[in-house]
Amino acid sequence: xxxxxxxxxxxxxxxxxxxxxxxxxxxxxxxxxxxxxxxxxxxxxxxxxxxxxxxxxxxxxxxxxxxxxxxxxxxxxxxxxxxxxxxxxxxxxxxxxxxxxxxxxxxxxxxxxxxxxxxxxxxxxxxxxxxxxxxxxxxxxxxxxxxxxxxxxxxxxxxxxxxxxxxxxxxxxxxxxxxxxxxxxxxxxxxxxxxxxxxxxxxxxxxxxxxxxxxxxxxxxxxxxxxxxxxxxxxxxxxxxxxxxxxxxxxxxxxxxxxxxxxxx
Numbered sequence: 001x002x003x004x005x006x007x008x009x010x011x012x013x014x015x016x017x018x019x020x021x022x023x024x025x026x027x028x029x030x031x032x033x034x035x036x037x038x039x040x041x042x043x044x045x046x047x048x049x050x051x052x053x054x055x056x057x058x059x060x061x062x063x064x065x066x067x068x069x070x071x072x073x074x075x076x077x078x079x080x081x082x083x084x085x086x087x088x089x090x091x092x093x094x095x096x097x098x099x100x101x102x103x104x105x106x107x108x109x110x111x112x113x114x115x116x117x118x119x120x121x122x123x124x125x126x127x128x129x130x131x132x133x134x135x136x137x138x139x140x141x142x143x144x145x146x147x148x149x150x151x152x153x154x155x156x157x158x159x160x161x162x163x164x165x166x167x168x169x170x171x172x173x174x175x176x177x178x179x180x181x182x183x184x185x186x187x188x189x190x191x192x193x194x195x196x197x198x199x200x201x202x203x204x205x206x207x208x209x210x211x212x213x214x215x216x217x218x219x220x221x222x223x224x225x226x227x228x229x230x231x232x233x234x235x236x237x238x239x240x241x242x243x244x245x246x247x248x249x250x251x252x253x254x255x256x257x258x259x260x261x262x263x264x265x
Contacts, residue, residue, distance in 0.1 A: 019127035022173045028228045032238035034246035098202040108141045119180035122222045141192040175217035
C-alpha cells in the first residue's frame, strides 16, 4: 500500500522505500550499494556543512517560522559563542539578501512553498517537493546555490562540457517535476531555477529551459530505471562504486591493482 505523504514523513525511510525521488535516482546512479544500504537503514549519510548552509538558505525563503525553527535546531552550528555567525552562514545571509532584493528573482519564487506531489512515471511511483509553485500562472521554481554561474564541468552523461545546471542533475529534476505536476493539475507548468552564487558579492540568474532539453532527460531516466527498479526490489545485486564514503568504509582489499587502473577504476 502506497503511503500518504506529509511534511513530517516526506524524508523518512518508509517514504523513500515507497517512492522514487530525483535525489534517490541520482544516488542510485552514483552508487547502488550506498543507496541500498541507506534504504535498508544500514548507513546514514552524514550531514556536511554545504548541506546545512543549503538548508539554511532554503528555509529563509519558506517562511519566518520555518527559518526561526531551523536557527533554533542548528544554533550551535550557525552561531559562535560570541553570538556572531560562522563565515559560511554570513555568506549565506548575503546570498539571501541578494535574492530578496532582486524583483525578478522574487517574482519567480512567488507562490506556495514546499508543496508535495506524487505520481507514476516509467513504472515507478515518484514523490516531489516543490520549492515554490504558482498555480495562478502555471509555473514553479527551485532555488539553487552554486560556486560560479559560468563554471564548466565535464559530463560523461552529456559527453561534453556542461553548466552546473546539467552537472548536478537539475534539468532532470525539472523534467520529472513538470510531469508529476501535470499529472496532478492537468496543466503543464513552466519551470525556472533561481541561482545565486557563493561569490562575494553574489552573482544571480533566473534560468529557463528550452523544451527540447527534457526529451533527453525522460529517455535517460526511463533507460536507467530499468536496472534501478530491479536493484531496489532486491532482484539484482547492487553495484559498488568503490569510491564514495560508504564504499570506503566497507572496503576490503582482495588483490593489487596496476598503476593505470587508478585512472579508470
